[in-house]
Amino acid sequence: MDRDVALLEACGRRAFLRGVGALAALTVLPSHAADIPVRIGLTPVFLDDQMGFLSQWRRWLEVKLGRTVVFVQRGSYREIMDLLRAGKLDFAWVCGYPYVRHRQELKLVAVPLWRGEPCYQSYFIVPADDPRTGTLAELRGKVFAYSDPDSNSGYLYPRYLLTTQGENPDNFFSRSFFTWAHRKVVEAVGIALADGGAVDGYVWETLAELHPDLTRATRVIERSPPLAYPPFVARSDIPAVELAGFRGVLLDMAADPEGMDLLLRLDGFIPGKSELFDEIARMAARVRNP
Amino acid sequence: MRTLADLSLRWKIPLRVVAAVLGTALAVTVALVARDYDIVRQNLEGHARSMGRVLAHTLVMPVLHDDIWRAYEILQSAHEPNPAAPELQALVVLVTDADYRVFVSTRPRAFPIGTSAAAPGGAYGLLRAELSRGSPADQRILEPGDSPLFFIMTPLIADGIALGHVILAYARPALLPRFLGQVGRAAWVTLVVLLILLPVSWVWARRTAQPLLRLAGAMKQIPLELEAARLADLPRSDDEIGQLGEAFRRMVAEMQVKPEMERQMLSSERLAAIGRLTAGIAHEINNPLTGMLTAINTFQRHGGDPQRTERTLSLLQRGLTQIRNTVSALLVEAKVEDRFFAPEDIDDLVILVEAEAHAQAVRIVVDGRIAEPVPLPATLLRQIVLNLLLNAVAAGEGGTVRLNAYTSPQQLMLAVFNDGAHIEQRDMAYLFEPFATGRETGHGLGLWIVYQITRQLNGEIAVESEPGATTFTIEIPYGKS
Numbered sequence: 001m002d003r004d005v006a007l008l009e010a011c012g013r014r015a016f017l018r019g020v021g022a023l024a025a026l027t028v029l030p031s032h033a034a035d036i037p038v039r040i041g042l043t044p045v046f047l048d049d050q051m052g053f054l055s056q057w058r059r060w061l062e063v064k065l066g067r068t069v070v071f072v073q074r075g076s077y078r079e080i081m082d083l084l085r086a087g088k089l090d091f092a093w094v095c096g097y098p099y100v101r102h103r104q105e106l107k108l109v110a111v112p113l114w115r116g117e118p119c120y121q122s123y124f125i126v127p128a129d130d131p132r133t134g135t136l137a138e139l140r141g142k143v144f145a146y147s148d149p150d151s152n153s154g155y156l157y158p159r160y161l162l163t164t165q166g167e168n169p170d171n172f173f174s175r176s177f178f179t180w181a182h183r184k185v186v187e188a189v190g191i192a193l194a195d196g197g198a199v200d201g202y203v204w205e206t207l208a209e210l211h212p213d214l215t216r217a218t219r220v221i222e223r224s225p226p227l228a229y230p231p232f233v234a235r236s237d238i239p240a241v242e243l244a245g246f247r248g249v250l251l252d253m254a255a256d257p258e259g260m261d262l263l264l265r266l267d268g269f270i271p272g273k274s275e276l277f278d279e280i281a282r283m284a285a286r287v288r289n290p
Numbered sequence: 291m292r293t294l295a296d297l298s299l300r301w302k303i304p305l306r307v308v309a310a311v312l313g314t315a316l317a318v319t320v321a322l323v324a325r326d327y328d329i330v331r332q333n334l335e336g337h338a339r340s341m342g343r344v345l346a347h348t349l350v351m352p353v354l355h356d357d358i359w360r361a362y363e364i365l366q367s368a369h370e371p372n373p374a375a376p377e378l379q380a381l382v383v384l385v386t387d388a389d390y391r392v393f394v395s396t397r398p399r400a401f402p403i404g405t406s407a408a409a410p411g412g413a414y415g416l417l418r419a420e421l422s423r424g425s426p427a428d429q430r431i432l433e434p435g436d437s438p439l440f441f442i443m444t445p446l447i448a449d450g451i452a453l454g455h456v457i458l459a460y461a462r463p464a465l466l467p468r469f470l471g472q473v474g475r476a477a478w479v480t481l482v483v484l485l486i487l488l489p490v491s492w493v494w495a496r497r498t499a500q501p502l503l504r505l506a507g508a509m510k511q512i513p514l515e516l517e518a519a520r521l522a523d524l525p526r527s528d529d530e531i532g533q534l535g536e537a538f539r540r541m542v543a544e545m546q547v548k549p550e551m552e553r554q555m556l557s558s559e560r561l562a563a564i565g566r567l568t569a570g571i572a573h574e575i576n577n578p579l580t581g582m583l584t585a586i587n588t589f590q591r592h593g594g595d596p597q598r599t600e601r602t603l604s605l606l607q608r609g610l611t612q613i614r615n616t617v618s619a620l621l622v623e624a625k626v627e628d629r630f631f632a633p634e635d636i637d638d639l640v641i642l643v644e645a646e647a648h649a650q651a652v653r654i655v656v657d658g659r660i661a662e663p664v665p666l667p668a669t670l671l672r673q674i675v676l677n678l679l680l681n682a683v684a685a686g687e688g689g690t691v692r693l694n695a696y697t698s699p700q701q702l703m704l705a706v707f708n709d710g711a712h713i714e715q716r717d718m719a720y721l722f723e724p725f726a727t728g729r730e731t732g733h734g735l736g737l738w739i740v741y742q743i744t745r746q747l748n749g750e751i752a753v754e755s756e757p758g759a760t761t762f763t764i765e766i767p768y769g770k771s
Binding site: 143145174175177178179180184188191192193194195 | 356357358359362394398399402403404
């Protein structure tokens with residue numbers, strides 16, 4: 001909590017500075033616009049399927065960065081990770097799980113704050129018309145929906161939990177499938193295509209506000225302990241100036257009224273530390289070597 | 291009860307127009323519904339078949355990769371409602387694996403992943419049996435008889451291997467709502483048409499019926515108010531109604547003059563009857579006169595011994611009595627009491643016609659005669675026989691006339707034969723009509739009188755005539771009164 005208060009104070013101070021910076025950025029925009037654009041990879045760790053929101057955010061970032069911004073979206077986390085590691089992207093918003101597997105190749109840019117913490121939870125959900133199921137363990141032999149094989153909340157955590165319970169996650173369910181997005185896990189469970197699913201708690205909560213009809217069809221049966229929030233990362237060879245510039249824009253988002261709107265219920269970004277993700281690394285290791 | 295046939299034309303015509311419009315509307319509606327149903331059905335089938343093929347093609351990869359969600363999203367896109375043609379939306383899209391287990395469906399609750407697609411039962415159970423029949427590579431349309439659904443089953447084929455099937459279930463196009471919709475539309479159109487046609491047909495009916503109604507009204511005035519009927523305002527046109535009116539006017543005019551004509555006809559009829567009567571009497575007086583004059587002539591020539599005198603006077607007396615009786619027949623009140631027909635009358639009759647027979651060189655033979663008087667009026671029988679003998683004499687120049695008179699019980703039989711000219715067949719029908727004569731000198735009254743008298747005496751007359759043999763036979767009953 002102390003950190004949060006300090007952060008808020010820092011935000012207030014930085015907001016003023018960013019205001020000045022934004023003005024400066026506006027004036028230099030034309031000359032920079034001809035530059036190579038900033039390529040930012042996006043994954044369904046947040047609601048990346050809202051095109052109106054994305055174009056608004058992109059314009060905002062362009063103004064803040066003074067550069068053209070290109071958002072790159074792919075069907076899975078892995079494709080974004082591959083592009084990032086190949087240097088085809090400058091930054092990407094990825095999940096903690098792929099981050100911990102490739103941390104030595106990446107640079108941590110910023111970690112979002114969700115309800116004041118750089119953490120979120122994994123939710124296990126079942127169809128709302130299933131009143132009995134209370135734990136993941138009760139879904140044995142059922143159909144289960146994962147979001148993405150590179151998702152922490154939507155794949156690693158449920159498998160980790162099953163592993164710690166002495167189950168083999170590969171044959172615990174009769175069938176499992178990937179929806180390649182958290183939101184679609186909610187949909188798949190809502191229509192009972194799957195008997196259960198694992199979903200990013202932030203996504204579920206946000207959907208509960210924006211599209212309550214989707215979440216109302218599901219019921220949360222278990223919540224994970226707080227896990228490090230999917231971070232913004234940069235390719236390893238990103239120039240320090242660019243890294244610092246982009247990090248600065250993200251960190252100041254909460255202080256900007258328009259940026260605040262674009263945070264989609266997040267409270268802002270903090271620089272974060274790689275150690276935040278050690279717990280995820282430990283879970284990954286446990287699942288790999290049960 | 292008034293039937294439709296009794297209704298006035300002014301109602302009938304609009305009613306028929308309504309019936310015609312309704313009948314046409316009904317027929318057109320039925321035809322449209324049938325056609326519409328066909329088109330819908332064909333559209334649906336075509337749409338379903340192509341949808342099945344596209345899905346089968348698209349789903350190969352997700353099925354091969356076990357990508358249930360991708361497959362579900364593809365099904366969803368195929369399953370999207372189409373407000374313009376709601377019947378084109380599949381009720382269920384089902385993807386089964388090679389063992390007819392559900393891979394994915396648009397209704398996960400009804401068809402959970404991994405369960406048998408036959409589990410919901412009904413038609414879905416039948417489909418499984420159907421899958422084992424026929425070529426596995428063919429798209430099939432199945433319509434289980436007792437199911438409201440029909441199915442398009444398209445095999446999912448990857449590299450020649452059947453991975454499973456895409457099954458699209460559609461509701462059969464519902465005939466009733468479609469029919470009701472069409473009927474509703476038709477009803478509106480019909481209503482509009484009727485709203486236009488009814489006043490038109492009403493006016494039309496009045497125009498058509500008016501002359502007929504006037505005609506009917508005028509006809510009701512017949513026969514009591516002919517003048518009013520004649521003055522009635524009837525249609526004057528050249529069509530059938532006009533012709534009817536014209537004929538009616540003509541008829542009324544003729545009916546008006548009819549009583550006068552009838553009176554005239556009656557009068558001339560009377561005159562003709564008087565004429566006939568007079569001619570008949572003259573004829574009947576004339577007949578014996580000739581014979582009597584001949585008898586007088588003979589008496590004068592040969593002088594008279596008392597016997598001849600007596601005979602001649604007796605003959606004259608009977609001849610004159612016949613004339614008197616004939617004349618007295620006219621005088622209804624002064625009926626003369628006639629005597630019975632006696633054997634002497636036969637002799638008289640032969641004498642009376644002798645002169646004529648001489649003139650014609652005809653021989654008269656009496657084959658039979660009655661033995662005693664017969665209780666029948668002598669004058670009338672003499673008239674009959676005299677007429678028949680004179681006719682026979684006139685017919686048979688140089689021949690023989692035979693007279694036979696005899697009685698059978700209660701009946702007098704008279705037969706007059708001649709071997710002269712016979713009566714032609716065509717004349718037979720008119721033989722007993724007055725003034726119907728076969729001879730130039732005849733009046734055509736003789737046989738008519740014979741016929742009248744015979745009928746008066748309740749007798750019968752028969753004629754047989756062939757070349758060389760003509761016989762008149764008369765039977766008159768007596769004694770029965």
